[in-house]
Amino acid sequence: MSIALILEMAVSANPDRTALVSGDLRLTTQQLSDLADGGAGVIAGSQAKHVAYVGTGGVMLPLLIFASARAGLAFTSLNYRLSAESIQALIRRLSEPLVVVDRRYRQMVGDCGKQIMVSDDFVEAARSSDPVTEIADPDSVAIVLFTSGTTSEPKAVELSHNNLTSYITGTVEFDSAAPADAALICVPPYHIAGVGAALSNLYAGRTMVYLPDFDAEEWVRLVNRERITTATVVPTMLDRIVSVLEKGHHELPSLRNLAYGGSKVGLPLIRRALELLPNVGFVNAYGLTETSSTIAVLTPEDHRRAHRASDPAIAKRLGSVGQAVPGIELQIRDERGRVLPPGEPGELFVRGAQVSGRYTGIGSVLDEDGWFPTKDIAILDEDGYLYISGRSDDxxxxxxxxxxxxxxxxxxxxxxxxxxxxxxxxxxxxxxxxxxxxxxxxxxxxxxxxxxxxxxxxxxxxxxxxxxxxxxxxxxxxxxxxxxxxxxxxxxxxxxxxx
Incomplete structure (x- = not known):
């Protein structure tokens, strides 16, 4: 199944639903689909072999994801926060890319790529271009993302259409959102969480509201103005949001679920957030780029039970990342590759259809049975709750x-x-x-x-x-x-x- 089908299904279910809000721009699912069709035509006309994006996201992320898929090319969003030298070095690792770049980052990309287009120009061209639709091989590469490179040189992770659609269909119920449901997205477009948010919210039927440049005060204002029901943040964002809530005595009556992840969160911060927002369901989502996003979730009910528990074994779960999502298997192994029993620390291995474990220029690092070595040190308890201790390199x-x-x-x-x-x-x-x-x-x-x-x-x-x-x-x-x-x-x- 191609990721392009996610947009087609959304249009079929409700073409007039507002798909996304990005600044002053609002697009229905049909309008997004029409723009993606035209964008595919622009991409095809460029004669490029890959599509790259340098910018803060908003409408450009879902537009380029689906336009690239319909043009039959892989798409990569690059970290616009890097130096010009680093951005250009990553672009050169892609095969003859069309580079789409937000105007304020145009100088950062230099003359890299087969062709370079400013984002506004790409959108205008997409509005008038003849549509193109390629039927992608489900096993072909849909998305390439570079790892953060916090401990080594960035690797180019290849995610196939099957990897991504397996994750979406295995964790999200199609068109399950209420008509008024809206998700606030402020995670970076070059992170797997940004890609996952674009695919999963469209599939569920939620309006996507983008906040490309995070500001905690603006985040709170948007939650109330757009009546946001679901949001995803990283720990530093959650810390700043909690500070705003403490100082301003704000209420967020529409918010039902708040997911956090991307790195470890201190328990005092989580406890304070739970106290400030007692009616919000908190979700801790753990995943990696190589696993097409989330592989384990600590649910809202898990949070509530652990937060009020007197039993230390239950209270401890607030520090876990929860249990495996459907379709994912977990193992903890020692240095010799032996599978360890519950409670023993070792390296986390993951298996499932959403797991890629494949890198450009390196190939697959899955073992002969399809297991991916995460390099994370972890513990699984008797009930399948996963605790991450950090990277083995650390x-x-x-x-x-x-x-x-x-x-x-x-x-x-x-x-x-x-x-x-x-x-x-x-x-x-x-x-x-x-x-x-x-x-x-x-x-x-x-x-x-x-x-x-x-x-x-x-x-x-x-x-x-x-x-x-x-x-x-x-x-x-x-x-x-x-x-x-x-x-x-x-x-x-x-x-x-x-x-």
Whole structure:
């Protein structure tokens, strides 16, 4: 099944429903489909072999996804926050692309690509171009996304039409939304969550309201103005939204579900959000680019039960990413590839039709049985709840002992003087690596490093106690809230102990 069929089904179900709102632009499903038809004609006329986009999204993301699919070409949205040099380097890795770029980023792309069009010009051309419709091979590549490259050079992940439609049809009920349902989308267009939001909301029948440049005050205003029922945010966005709600005493009466994901979220922030929005169903969604988005979900009911639970085993689930979605299998393996029992930490492996595990220039990394190695260290409990400890690359080896940064972070974030924290390993001549906790103090707090070290020692084995505690005004993160640990480690190596 081609992803183009998702738009065709939406048009067939309700051609006059508002499909998307982007600034002053509003398009029905039929209008979006007509524009995608014309866009396919523009793409075909360019003689390109790939379609790339550099910009903030909005209408351009779903338009180019479906126009590319109807033209029979793969589509890639690139990170507009990168340097011009980095953007151009990624474009050169694509085969003869048509590059569509928002006007404010035009200089960033230089002369890369077979042809370059400013987004507004592409839309105007699409309005008058003859339509083109190619029937794509379901096994062909529909979307190519570059990984964030937080620990290595970005890889180009290839997602087939079958991967993406398997995810959508396995997790979303077609045309299941109420007529007034609307989703607020502010995740980046170059992230798998942005692609998934465009496909899943259209398939469900929700109006997509885009906020390309996130601002917490504007987010709250849009929720109320557009009567948003569903939204997806990354942790840094949730933190800012909570701050706005606390200061402004806002109410969000229309909001029913709020999904978060992209990186780990501190439990104090989740508890505060649950208290501020008691009528909202929170969803923790965990997934990877290589898995076509979400593979595990902590549901609203899971959140409510864990938040009010007196049983520690149930309360602990608030820190999990939930259970596998339909069609997904999970395994935890040790370093020798043996499948581990519940409660044992190891590397997470994933299998299912939505899982690609394929990279341009590398090929498939699935094993002979179709399992994908996520490189995430995780635990599955007896009831199938999944707990992510972090990337295997982030593991600190101190005195021969493997230490997951997350277990130290989970303790420190509960200290009242800590707003945010990241734990990294730095080279140490005695221990091999030393544990360094980088702490963002809570507003108005002046934490004592020794008190924070004692707090960890009281809750974990002594070997987990940070060797150093340093303070920063904020942590370096990417657009989805993932801490840039390499940057932190490099900065710490350049900073003498005691500073």
């Amino acid at each position: 593991t600190i080896i101190r005195g021969g002992e493997n230490i997951a940064p997350a277990e130290v972070e989970d303790v420190l974030i509960e200290h009242p003087d800590v707003r945010d924290v990241a734990v990294v390993g730095v080279d140490d001549p005695h221990w091999g690596q030393a544990i360094v906790a980088v702490v963002v103090p809570a507003d108005g707090a002046d934490p004592d490093p020794e008190e924070l070290r004692a707090h960890v020692r009281e809750n974990l084995r002594g070997s987990r106690t940070p060797d150093r505690v340093v303070f920063r005004a904020e942590l370096p993160t990417n657009a989805t809230g993932k801490v840039l640990r390499r940057e932190l480690a490099q900065a710490l190596r350049a900073t003498p102990a005691g500073q």
